[in-house]
Amino acid sequence: MAEFGPSSLASYLIVAGILFAAGVLAIATRRNAIGVLIGLELMFNAAALQFTAYGRFRAGAPDPQGQIAAVFVVVAAAAEAAVALALLFAVYRTSKDVDLEATRELRS
């Protein structure tokens, strides 16, 4: 097993894996839509970290395209957050209740 440290690929990938799993956990367990959004951001973040780590440790020479992919992930996350929060805002405005939990419980 590769040793833990800044110069081993495995340590970055393990951190990214744990971030991704935490995102899955948040999405699967949160009842509030904002909690689900937080989980989504964690998963996006894990993906960007993986891209960058693989680009840095590419066989031969470091490859900046990993960073480019990570930037695209960040942009996608920003667009997703904007749209999701607009939807949340619309739900709050129309249901006359600021609590999304209450909105959900009224529905069922």
Next chain:
Amino acid sequence: MIETLLFAGCALCAIAGALGAALVKNLFHAALLLGLALVGTAGLYLFLEAQWLACVQVVVYVGGILVLILFATLFSADILGAVQRAPWSVRMAGWLGAVLAGGVAWRLVQVVLAEARHLDRTRSAPGVADPLTTSGGAAAGNVLLSSWFVPFLATGLLLTVALVAAVATVQRFRRPANGGSEAIRG
């Protein structure tokens, strides 16, 4: 040695922040812990010689998205700790989610270790190539404006469409109307 300690600190920030954001009951605290995870990841980017990406991470994620999420938590009634009673079915779903996430984490770590063992044999030592031309902000900018130029423009278009859509969504549901929430349910 000091490098390893700093790296461990960043990794610990990222992991602790992520687990806390997933597990803490208080939504406001969860959003703050998400910020900790994002800052820890930015530190990891510094170790990957992606200083520019670390700046982007702090400015866009922590400065933009996290502030948006913190703002959105203020809509929630129970931000300051009044924890809601979860019914039995939801708690069961929570345990199922924990098992699922544990399985995902276990499998990812297995795959990653096998992969890294393979890659460690083939990659060159870090820092061999000239960092100014093969990694870092200058190289990333060159690649972004040459072979990734069209996706870069498409990204700008995506952001514009997303922001216009966000504004349009809010405008459309601005006035409470009968059955207005029906449209959003799907």
